[in-house]
Amino acid sequence: MRIARTLTELRTACASLRADFGGLAFVPTMGALHEGHKTLVREAVASGVPAVASIFVNPLQFAANEDLSRYPRDEAGDLAALEACGCSLAWLPDVATMYPAGEATTVHVSGPAERWEGDARPGHFRGVATVCTKLFGQVRPDRAYFGEKDWQQLQVIKRVVADLLLPLAIVGVPTVREADGLAMSSRNRYLNATERATAPALYRVLGSVAGMLADGRVAEPVLAAARAELAAAGFAVDYLALVDGPTLAPIAAVAPTEAAGARLIATAKLGPVRLLDNVGVG
Secondary structure, three states: OEEEOOHHHHHHHHHHHHHHHOOOEEEEEOOOOOHHHHHHHHHHHHOOOOEEEEEOOOHHHOOOOOOOOOOOOOHHHHHHHHHHOOOOEEEOOOHHHHOOOOOOOOOOOOHHHOOOHHHHOOOHHHHHHHHHHHHHHHHOOOEEEEEOOOHHHHHHHHHHHHHOOOOOEEEEEOOOEOOOOOEOOHHHHHOOHHHHHHOOHHHHHHHHHHHHHOOOOOHHHHHHHHHHHHHHHOOEEEEEEEEEOOOOOEOOOOOHHHHHHEEEEEEEEEOOEEEEEEEEOO
């Protein structure tokens, strides 16, 4: 596996791989790789073209009160994991490379970036959209892979690529879970033993609620009961909502013909950790 730390090294390596294989698949990450990230890389490798993965902890998507300094970092372990998954090139830019002095452009997204995480973390999706657009311009991949665990993020990136006519496909990959159902996340390591034992309840409740809503019943009474159940279990619920999958707009109920496009999304804090999860309805 090649490693690039400068734009010159990246461009040379990408040009060589593209010339030899005809295309590139890309997985952007912030490191601290777990099985979910590895699944994305394996999917990219399975596409038949070389897989490129980036590791960059993006300061632009962290608010002043968030955990940028605490975000887990393990460069050696991450590089070993990427190589074991068959990654061809690792891109490790520094902050000065990604955000050089004097630049004046960021990417602001409305639509699917509004509400939910957009309200809870003002500026977050501006940071996500900006860094991904930059990475797409640097790597020039034919397709990029994102996990469905961060459902709203996935829809935001799809909107950016469509609206800016960027020449790549965005591929969503189903959420990878622990054996007890907890969605894998780099931040799960911050849960203590008691919190970790409680955490899978979020997915269990989502699954139960999705089953109840799939038959078209009015959502809010069911959602209110689920929020109360999670609160009783020790979660501080930011939101639990039924939304249209692509737009993230809230919906009051699911018609049988629309169930495939509906999504149940939730974020709840357990101890110091905000847990995100979502499931399809129907």
